[in-house]
C-alpha cells in the first residue's frame with residue numbers, strides 16, 4: 361500500500377524549502393528562486409508519494425532582499 365506524504369513549503373532567502381510533514385521520513389528538497397532548479401537534500405521514504413503544499417506562504421516581490 362502506497363502512503364502519501366505532504367511536503368510543507370516555506371520561503372527561504374534562496375528560494376523555497378519543502379520538508380515532509382512525516383518526521384520519520386525526513387524528505388527535504390529546495391527549489392531555487394532564480395533557476396527553478398529542484399534539489400533533493402534528503403530522499404526520505406522513497407516508497408512514499410510526496411505532494412507539495414504551500415500554505416500561507418507569501419513570496420516577497422522580486423528585488424526585495426530578505427535578511
Ligand SMILES: [Zn+2]
Pocket residue numbers: 365366380381382385386387404405408410
Ligand atoms: Zn515523506
